[in-house]
Amino acid sequence: MYIVGRILEIKRLTCRIKAFTVEVCERVNTTPGQFMMVWIPQVGEIPLSIAYKEDRLLEFIVAKVGRVTGHMHDNLSKGDRLAIRGPYGRGFTLRNVEKCLMIAGGYGLAPLLYLSHELKRRGTEIDVALGFRTREDVFYTNRFDHVADHVWVFTEDGSYGIKGMVTEVMKKHVKLKDYDIVYTCGPELMMFEVVKHCLEQGVKVEASLERVMKCGIGICGSCILDPLGLRVCKDGPVFDGEVLMKINDFGRYWRCLDGRKVPIKSRFNS
Amino acid sequence: MYIVGRILEIKRLTCRIKAFTVEVCERVNTTPGQFMMVWIPQVGEIPLSIAYKEDRLLEFIVAKVGRVTGHMHDNLSKGDRLAIRGPYGRGFTLRNVEKCLMIAGGYGLAPLLYLSHELKRRGTEIDVALGFRTREDVFYTNRFDHVADHVWVFTEDGSYGIKGMVTEVMKKHVKLKDYDIVYTCGPELMMFEVVKHCLEQGVKVEASLERVMKCGIGICGSCILDPLGLRVCKDGPVFDGEVLMKINDFGRYWRCLDGRKVPIKSRFNS
Amino acid sequence: MVGSSSLSIELSGLSLRNPLILASGILGTTFSIMKRIEAEGVGAITTKSITREPRDGYPNPVVVELEYGLVNAIGLSNPGIEYFVHEIKLAKRLLKIPLIVSVAGGEIEDIVYVSRRAADAGADAIELNLSCPHVRGMGMELGTDPIMVKEVVESVRKRVSKPLFVKLSPNVTSIVEIGEAAADGGADVLVAINTVKAMVIDVYLKKPILSNRYGGLSGPAIHPIAVRCVYELYENLGDEVEIVGVGGVETWRDAIELILAGASAVGIGTAIVRRGLKVFREIIQGMAHYLEEEGFSSIDEVVGLAHRR
Amino acid sequence: MVGSSSLSIELSGLSLRNPLILASGILGTTFSIMKRIEAEGVGAITTKSITREPRDGYPNPVVVELEYGLVNAIGLSNPGIEYFVHEIKLAKRLLKIPLIVSVAGGEIEDIVYVSRRAADAGADAIELNLSCPHVRGMGMELGTDPIMVKEVVESVRKRVSKPLFVKLSPNVTSIVEIGEAAADGGADVLVAINTVKAMVIDVYLKKPILSNRYGGLSGPAIHPIAVRCVYELYENLGDEVEIVGVGGVETWRDAIELILAGASAVGIGTAIVRRGLKVFREIIQGMAHYLEEEGFSSIDEVVGLAHRR
Numbered sequence A, B: 001m002y003i004v005g006r007i008l009e010i011k012r013l014t015c016r017i018k019a020f021t022v023e024v025c026e027r028v029n030t031t032p033g034q035f036m037m038v039w040i041p042q043v044g045e046i047p048l049s050i051a052y053k054e055d056r057l058l059e060f061i062v063a064k065v066g067r068v069t070g071h072m073h074d075n076l077s078k079g080d081r082l083a084i085r086g087p088y089g090r091g092f093t094l095r096n097v098e099k100c101l102m103i104a105g106g107y108g109l110a111p112l113l114y115l116s117h118e119l120k121r122r123g124t125e126i127d128v129a130l131g132f133r134t135r136e137d138v139f140y141t142n143r144f145d146h147v148a149d150h151v152w153v154f155t156e157d158g159s160y161g162i163k164g165m166v167t168e169v170m171k172k173h174v175k176l177k178d179y180d181i182v183y184t185c186g187p188e189l190m191m192f193e194v195v196k197h198c199l200e201q202g203v204k205v206e207a208s209l210e211r212v213m214k215c216g217i218g219i220c221g222s223c224i225l226d227p228l229g230l231r232v233c234k235d236g237p238v239f240d241g242e243v244l245m246k247i248n249d250f251g252r253y254w255r256c257l258d259g260r261k262v263p264i265k266s267r268f269n270s
Numbered sequence C, D: 001m002v003g004s005s006s007l008s009i010e011l012s013g014l015s016l017r018n019p020l021i022l023a024s025g026i027l028g029t030t031f032s033i034m035k036r037i038e039a040e041g042v043g044a045i046t047t048k049s050i051t052r053e054p055r056d057g058y059p060n061p062v063v064v065e066l067e068y069g070l071v072n073a074i075g076l077s078n079p080g081i082e083y084f085v086h087e088i089k090l091a092k093r094l095l096k097i098p099l100i101v102s103v104a105g106g107e108i109e110d111i112v113y114v115s116r117r118a119a120d121a122g123a124d125a126i127e128l129n130l131s132c133p134h135v136r137g138m139g140m141e142l143g144t145d146p147i148m149v150k151e152v153v154e155s156v157r158k159r160v161s162k163p164l165f166v167k168l169s170p171n172v173t174s175i176v177e178i179g180e181a182a183a184d185g186g187a188d189v190l191v192a193i194n195t196v197k198a199m200v201i202d203v204y205l206k207k208p209i210l211s212n213r214y215g216g217l218s219g220p221a222i223h224p225i226a227v228r229c230v231y232e233l234y235e236n237l238g239d240e241v242e243i244v245g246v247g248g249v250e251t252w253r254d255a256i257e258l259i260l261a262g263a264s265a266v267g268i269g270t271a272i273v274r275r276g277l278k279v280f281r282e283i284i285q286g287m288a289h290y291l292e293e294e295g296f297s298s299i300d301e302v303v304g305l306a307h308r309r
Ligand SMILES: Cc1cc2nc3c(=O)[nH]c(=O)nc-3n(C[C@H](O)[C@H](O)[C@H](O)COP(=O)(O)OP(=O)(O)OC[C@H]3O[C@@H](n4cnc5c(N)ncnc54)[C@H](O)[C@@H]3O)c2cc1C
Pocket: A035, A044, A046, A047, A048, A049, A050, A060, A061, A062, A063, A064, A065, A066, A067, A068, A069, A070, A107, A110, A111, A209, A210, A211, A212, A213, A237, A267
């Protein structure tokens, strides 16, 4: 069933991204990498990663991309109610991680923000690389300050931080072998590059995927990855890199609402 | 839901009474005075008091009075299956009883047998009076030997034990005030006499009632006692004497299957 | 009690202190248990369904308990109207809340007869339970044929001036069609839903458990079905009749859900098994709290709100 | 595995290693998940219902989780037969167990077309899901009118020689009447039941949760309704057709109950949410154990036993 939440605060982070802090009526047990299905009555319901959690407060970072996210940006305000169900899915590995690297693209930083705070509590050493298109897209880098040992910020045009793609961090800025694990979330082509490189270097890597989600609980079949038949909502959204490399769809195909596959480039851009 | 049981043993106790030992597939939590609904497929379902319990063994004492009990007597044999649900109802008071008297008529000894063993475990001192019509009706007096300090057996015609009604035990054979509580089960007119006398003497008394039972779980309304609206299946079958004295129906009216009341004498004889 | 005044309603002219009604067939057999249930806080009481002649009902087993509900086939056991008239009179003398007498039968003339006797004895309203096999209908339930439903309701309407409730079965292709027929016949209130036709088989004894084999499912399992039926009825007939929502109500949330769907009042049955008689008080308190929290001054304001665009 | 051989059945000529079938609409969308479910031990797979044209389905929310089941209104989202033909071919290449393709549509010619395409692509059987609003039926479900049901089934029967399954809705006054029409039309197997029409309203947000407002109840809540429907169908049509029982099966007991009622095989849907994919293996083991314990040499012997006097 749904848990009812009330919006405590909405922060405009960039012109496309807002953060919603929601107070829910009961405590929920969550782990970083899990998502919630968020329902705006008479508008729709979408999956959102938990970007931060404290007691009965949940934070969501929402990029304006379409109908529901558009409504959230344009019409929701403090005090409004929404209903959420979840948490759903399998999150990131938390155990036996002494040192990790996080590579995020755009709002992909959402689950990694929550993850970084959780790992910090466990004493993990954390390095973070955040990538954005340009200066105006940069947000929340400071939220990693207290938990990460290093924070690299990349912009494609160099208008802020380091110029270049965030994936370059693996190749130029760190010694990948120093990390027990690399976590990544962002545009799928970016994640594809990260996963491929990490595995080539023999470093464990986990990525959080997105697909169209209807049920969110593993029965409708709209989020299936071929050819392993994995469900992003239930078996993911976080997958191990080794598994992802066996998935033809990864980095290549997305499924539309009707279930047909389309090449990922045509729809996916950060 | 039903618990399935298998008949381990059938003992013929008198020409009208048999004891069924049933092994059930799961342990049930019961307390003396509670009853079970016992279903014989394609025959019917009747309420029966728990006469004894040990681990997954339940004993029922069944008087042959009609269709279902007749079938149980005539057609059931060792190994047959039946299904039971329950336990239901409120049982006898077990706490703070140092010394008690039990007064049973006929198969009314069933719940008192289980009660006596339970109270013995708790260190209660127990006296028992068992009443029967005649020598041929006497059964199970020995089952009380190891738990009771005194066992008086009455027959109406004196063909066995003491001649007279079992109710005489209260007046002639014991000092009623010595007991913390009197428990009674048997024909309702007998119980009526016991309850009335005990209350007159200022001694706490509990009696176990019978009524037509359909649901057994307090919703069908077939076992209601006027004018308090008590349900024998749920608020009873064991009632406190003080309560019973406020019930006009007690000792006077029984309800038929259709819910109409009929005077108790016309149908009830031990 | 917190905000209890705002829970009171008018239902087809009857004043109820709150919208909870004891559903038919659950304990409404004697004046004494009705009195006891009144003391638990209920707003009105429906009696067990009464027929012209006394009925023993089906032999045991007549009920199966499941994890999320009950399946029952009591078989309309009742003492017949002749005897029950006294029960009604006693109840009316003792109760302060409205008494709705449920009437059942397989023939129109019997239904009319029982309704009149019940009304004359003092019933505040008559509820027609049309889920009996109809004699002329060759075993078909009276309540599944819109033409028969209209005829029965009309016949009773002509002879009884008290508020007329009609209880609807969910075991039909279109509950709205049946509800319409009842409304056309002159029903003031539609009561939805009766139990859903079901069966339980014991896997070891390999037989249907109920002596009647078939029974009716009630309790939480049918709640979303009841919500749907009430919503449909309100959408189509909300202007013509009032609705009593029944089915699987165990908590104040369940009750409010039915009211949002369009019910003016809410029946409670099976919850008594699972929560005890205190369930009435619990739901009343929960509803009062909800009204305050959500800023409603009266429960009336909640009726049918889920239909608002 | 213990006694697994005795679980195998023939269903309308198809050989199943055990009587468990993945129900339509639950995960049967791609060859890859079908392969994975085959590995979990299932006896046969039904695909999601496929229409002529691709369908997005209803917008989210499309499912509500309840304590004792689900209410869903996915809205027949599917890629359309043109695309799905490839999925069928891939599945047939990879699967060793029978593949039943579920077909839906609002017009007879569409249903016939999709059925033929599916059969040609290699489907081992066709299952007609007649719970779409019928275009000519003015919004009425195709599966609620016996005349239309017979016509549709007949039309498909004429053009498809593969085993023909017809999935029945419980939202009708008489499921036997609809089952009869399907049998008359030439159905080999009746599949009962589809979901029960239901609704869930959020008491705080005060709206029906599903975007389609109405949805279908599945899971444990409907199990006793499914048992009743299968029992009724077997009693009336057991000589003419085979039956697949579907509805709320979560344990081997639930499955056996449907088989005792008359089902030759058993569909599993919602249980996957609550128990995971391992539910197939659990039920298979439980059924094998039951057969041994109860002294049956084959599951066939259990079919319809609850009808024996
Ligand atoms: C597990 C998971 C976690 C997510 N976490 C976040 C998050 O933390 N912040 C955030 O802003 N977004 C997140 N998303 C993506 C977010 O769910 C979509 O952006 C949203 O559903 C789009 O809804 P819309 O109605 O605004 O867009 P629409 O009008 O429906 O479509 C606009 C675009 O979004 C795409 N889209 C539609 N549905 C989804 C979907 N379910 N997932 C991804 N893309 C979709 C469409 O293909 C289209 O390109 C997450 C998605 C998943 C699956």
